[in-house]
Amino acid sequence: MAAKADAIQARRATGFARKDLLMTAGIVVVGAVLFFFGRYGADPGETAAFTDQELGRLFSLPSQATLYALAGLALLFGGLRLFRSLGSLRSVLGWGLAAAVVFAFLVWVTSGTSLNLSGMLQDTLKLATPLVLGAMAGIFCERSGIINIAIEGMMLTAAFSAACFASIFDSLWMGILVGVISGGLMALLHAWLSIKYKVDQIISGTVINILAAGATRFLNVRLADPAGMSAPGKFDPIAIPVLSKIPVLGPILFNQQPTVYLMLILLVVVQFVIFSTPWGLRMRACGEHPRAADTVGVNVNRMRYLGVILGGMIAGIGGAYFSIGEVGSFEDGMTRGAGFIALAAMIFGKWNPVGAFGAALLFGFADALQVKMQSIEPLLPFANVPIPPEFLQMTPYILTIFVLAGAIGSAIGPAAEGKPYEKQ
Amino acid sequence: MAEQRRPSGLRARLAALPAWSRLLLLAILVAAAVVLSKWLILLLLVALGLWPIVLLLGLGVLALLSRGRGGWPWMKGWLRGRLRGLTLPGLAVLTALVIGGIILMVTDKAVFEAMGEGKIFQGLGLAFANWGKAYWALYEGALGNPVRILTAIGRAFSGEGLQPLLSAVRGPSDTLVQSVPYIFAGLAVAIGFRAGLFNIGAEGQIGIGWLAAVIVGFSLKTLPAYILLPLSVLTGMFAAGIWAGIAGWLRAKTGAHEVITTIMLNYISYRLSEWLLCGPLENVQGTCRSQDIAEAAFLPRFLGHPVTVHWGFILAIIAVLLSAWYLFKTTWGFELRTVGANPHAAKYGGMNVAKSIVLTMFLSGCLAGLAGVSQGLGITHNIALGFQAGYGFDSIALALLGKSNPVGVLGASLLFGVLRAGASRMQSMAGVPTEIVQIVQSLVIVFIAAPAIIQSIYRLRKLKREETEATVVTRGWGA
Numbered sequence: 001m002a003a004k005a006d007a008i009q010a011r012r013a014t015g016f017a018r019k020d021l022l023m024t025a026g027i028v029v030v031g032a033v034l035f036f037f038g039r040y041g042a043d044p045g046e047t048a049a050f051t052d053q054e055l056g057r058l059f060s061l062p063s064q065a066t067l068y069a070l071a072g073l074a075l076l077f078g079g080l081r082l083f084r085s086l087g088s089l090r091s092v093l094g095w096g097l098a099a100a101v102v103f104a105f106l107v108w109v110t111s112g113t114s115l116n117l118s119g120m121l122q123d124t125l126k127l128a129t130p131l132v133l134g135a136m137a138g139i140f141c142e143r144s145g146i147i148n149i150a151i152e153g154m155m156l157t158a159a160f161s162a163a164c165f166a167s168i169f170d171s172l173w174m175g176i177l178v179g180v181i182s183g184g185l186m187a188l189l190h191a192w193l194s195i196k197y198k199v200d201q202i203i204s205g206t207v208i209n210i211l212a213a214g215a216t217r218f219l220n221v222r223l224a225d226p227a228g229m230s231a232p233g234k235f236d237p238i239a240i241p242v243l244s245k246i247p248v249l250g251p252i253l254f255n256q257q258p259t260v261y262l263m264l265i266l267l268v269v270v271q272f273v274i275f276s277t278p279w280g281l282r283m284r285a286c287g288e289h290p291r292a293a294d295t296v297g298v299n300v301n302r303m304r305y306l307g308v309i310l311g312g313m314i315a316g317i318g319g320a321y322f323s324i325g326e327v328g329s330f331e332d333g334m335t336r337g338a339g340f341i342a343l344a345a346m347i348f349g350k351w352n353p354v355g356a357f358g359a360a361l362l363f364g365f366a367d368a369l370q371v372k373m374q375s376i377e378p379l380l381p382f383a384n385v386p387i388p389p390e391f392l393q394m395t396p397y398i399l400t401i402f403v404l405a406g407a408i409g410s411a412i413g414p415a416a417e418g419k420p421y422e423k424q
Numbered sequence: 425m426a427e428q429r430r431p432s433g434l435r436a437r438l439a440a441l442p443a444w445s446r447l448l449l450l451a452i453l454v455a456a457a458v459v460l461s462k463w464l465i466l467l468l469l470v471a472l473g474l475w476p477i478v479l480l481l482g483l484g485v486l487a488l489l490s491r492g493r494g495g496w497p498w499m500k501g502w503l504r505g506r507l508r509g510l511t512l513p514g515l516a517v518l519t520a521l522v523i524g525g526i527i528l529m530v531t532d533k534a535v536f537e538a539m540g541e542g543k544i545f546q547g548l549g550l551a552f553a554n555w556g557k558a559y560w561a562l563y564e565g566a567l568g569n570p571v572r573i574l575t576a577i578g579r580a581f582s583g584e585g586l587q588p589l590l591s592a593v594r595g596p597s598d599t600l601v602q603s604v605p606y607i608f609a610g611l612a613v614a615i616g617f618r619a620g621l622f623n624i625g626a627e628g629q630i631g632i633g634w635l636a637a638v639i640v641g642f643s644l645k646t647l648p649a650y651i652l653l654p655l656s657v658l659t660g661m662f663a664a665g666i667w668a669g670i671a672g673w674l675r676a677k678t679g680a681h682e683v684i685t686t687i688m689l690n691y692i693s694y695r696l697s698e699w700l701l702c703g704p705l706e707n708v709q710g711t712c713r714s715q716d717i718a719e720a721a722f723l724p725r726f727l728g729h730p731v732t733v734h735w736g737f738i739l740a741i742i743a744v745l746l747s748a749w750y751l752f753k754t755t756w757g758f759e760l761r762t763v764g765a766n767p768h769a770a771k772y773g774g775m776n777v778a779k780s781i782v783l784t785m786f787l788s789g790c791l792a793g794l795a796g797v798s799q800g801l802g803i804t805h806n807i808a809l810g811f812q813a814g815y816g817f818d819s820i821a822l823a824l825l826g827k828s829n830p831v832g833v834l835g836a837s838l839l840f841g842v843l844r845a846g847a848s849r850m851q852s853m854a855g856v857p858t859e860i861v862q863i864v865q866s867l868v869i870v871f872i873a874a875p876a877i878i879q880s881i882y883r884l885r886k887l888k889r890e891e892t893e894a895t896v897v898t899r900g901w902g903a
Binding site: 149193197198199200202203204206207209210211213214215217218219221222223226337340343344347388390391393394397398400401404405 | 527531533622624674677678680681683684685687688689691692695696698699703817818820821824856857859860861862863865866867869870873874876877
């Protein structure tokens with residue numbers, strides 16, 4: 001408390017908070033880096049061409065000039081952030097800055113060659129899908145007051161059972177259904193441990209993660225793989241009749257595998273249910289102030305069970321995305337930490353599905369870009385070596401740390417999270 | 425508690441000696457232990473392999489001692505005092521092993537086939553037989569075959585040399601070797617728990633420590649052993665400490681939750697090591713493995729093949745003692761525990777909470793790093809892709825099982841060492857995937873973290889309050 005009071009005092013005295021100054025300094029550095037890339041990373045006459053697989057060339061930009069312009073834009077945002085009267089626009093400015101940096105990076109990568117932009121955006125949406133689903137799972141769980149670091153375990157379980165049952169029933173849709181059920185069952189275990197037995201919710205989540213990693217591998221080696229049950233094949237993209245013919249936007253949004261559509265539908269539904277229905281209000285009340293919710297007649301623990309299980313079921317779709325949506329078979333530990341990145345996307349998006357969607361798109365884009373860069377291999381200025389792909393794979397993780405360190409002050413989760421509720 | 429007992433005659437006489445002579449005595453004892461280390465370790469391995477006999481001998485000695493102090497009631501009280509804290513962990517491990525066995529039985533394909541043909545009783549018999557075979561392989565792989573050890577001892581005394589004995593105690597030796605990284609990593613998590621920090625990043629810190637130690641070990645080949653070995657151990661340790669310290673610093677300065685930051689640091693370290701091992705550090709194209717370290721950087725082994733126990737085990741024991749001393753006998757340790765128990769009170773009491781958090785994460789990382797160091801310098805002598813063996817995640821179970829007490833962690837690590845050493849033999853002998861151990865371990869965490877489950881299974885009413893209280897490490901995502 002004392003530290004907070006000091007900070008407020010300091011802001012009154014100087015007009016700036018220290019954090020603001022740091023952020024601004026960071027933005028200035030970003031602008032300088034963009035200038036540097038523009039000056040030394042791209043040759044004067046070079047252009048960056050962006051194409052589409054059907055329409056051919058969409059547009060091309062002179063790379064150096066574009067990079068300079070984007071650097072100027074970044075500096076402008078940095079300056080605007082300092083005006084306190086624009087405080088309400090900060091998150092917009094933040095997203096604008098992120099977009100400018102991402103686009104500048106894209107221009108630098110493409111400089112002197114061409115890039116299939118719409119194909120890449122299609123990949124971005126696809127790669128963001130499990131992250132959005134995981135983040136929504138986390139939102140359901142945490143809005144009702146239970147911390148959920150078990151998204152990874154729920155997704156892994158679902159990935160395995162979806163693959164197994166898809167080959168047993170010889171139907172990928174059955175695979176999704178069983179994935180949803182198994183995700184829900186893992187969530188039930190999490191809810192049971194943390195609500196009934198009041199196990200520390202982070203420990204309970206860790207248990208789910210360890211159990212899922214061990215159990216899926218065990219069952220895969222002992223039963224599923226020898227019986228040939230772990231490779232059922234995968235969904236083909238389904239083109240939605242009329243909509244997929246829209247130029248540029250059509251292939252991106254309407255020619256995807258079913259889990260992507262499910263994600264988009266759920267995104268709208270979950271956002272509506274949590275923030276615009278009385279039921280959603282009650283659920284959020286359980287996460288913010290369970291005693292108050294109890295007083296007006298909400299059964300807090302039942303609400304929490306529901307929130308966790310619904311979350312687990314959504315995570316189940318995210319798990320099915322990996323095995324029967326993307327790869328076509330189950331592999332050990334195939335979620336590769338997506339559950340944790342989803343968690344970061346949730347925090348990034350301030351426990352709000354649409355915000356989490358934005359964050360997930362950012363992470364998905366970094367992933368798609370990294371795949372592209374392996375073929376283009378742009379050279380770093382001066383050093384003249386390509387950036388190793390592993391470093392690009394690190395970006396979502398590093399970004400997550402920065403987001404947590406920078407945003408946690410402004411993004412505070414549901415107040416009663418992590419505390420078991422005892423009726424009095 | 426040891427401090428509360430009346431000092432015995434020997435202890436009082438020792439305490440009366442001047443400090444320098446006590447130090448001298450200690451030095452002589454240590455020197456003797458170093459000189460005799462080979463034989464002491466062999467004795468330890470044999471004792472582990474013949475633990476039922478050792479247990480009976482111990483009870484016999486206790487009975488002899490109790491004759492002068494009131495007989496059976498005194499002995500009962502003494503035993504109860506030692507075993508009190510063990511009821512819950514013991515039952516938790518037992519239950520987890522039984523459930524693991526049931527999982528083995530219901531996933532047994534041979535049993536399915538027998539059942540499918542209508543031979544239900546044969547199927548059941550087969551299930552139990554396979555279960556027994558698997559768990560016997562587990563036992564033999566971890567603690568050796570007692571009969572073989574006894575005959576080997578006989579042959580050693582009849583002048584046939586030590587080799588049969590060495591191969592007979594291979595099981596106990598594997599157990600100790602496996603428990604070394606467990607001890608370090610378990611201590612790392614336990615120290616964090618004491619300060620209210622949940623270090624899930626032990627896995628990544630192990631990797632960083634391993635990597636740094638091996639890099640020093642092969643790049644400074646010209647140095648003599650007495651410089652190179654400590655240098656690579658310390659480099660690995662501090663590298664991991666700083667790696668974990670990042671998470672501690674972020675937690676203290678910005679409130680970013682260490683659970684997420686350490687997990688993210690894990691993934692960053694995996695990618696980093698992938699790049700290093702398949703790129704700049706790769707020795708032979710396509711192997712994704714570094715070159716071997718200089719022989720001067722090896723952690724020496726005590727005995728010949730196939731006994732691989734190395735000096736890392738001694739380091740681990742020292743780490744246990746030092747952490748216990750740090751936690752319970754120093755001011756910093758007291759601050760650490762206060763911050764863990766109640767950060768607000770710690771702040772009100774004038775303690776520097778931020779310093780405590782950063783320091784604790786640093787120490788935690790150092791300990792986890794030593795786990796990697798001991799593997800790299802003691803066992804593999806290089807580092808290859810896919811070195812992560814899950815020690816970091818298992819260590820959470822260890823810290824819970826040992827109640828975040830260094831000595832408890834030592835016991836839990838030996839137990840997990842048994843499971844892990846036995847698991848590989850179980851796989852080769854009975855065809856059971858080693859991952860069953862992972863399932864058993866997660867069940868152990870569940871039962872330890874939720875004592876009410878064990879309580880209701882065994883209808884225990886007498887568990888002490890402190891034992892039934894669930895460990896609490898969570899304080900939300902904020903500060």
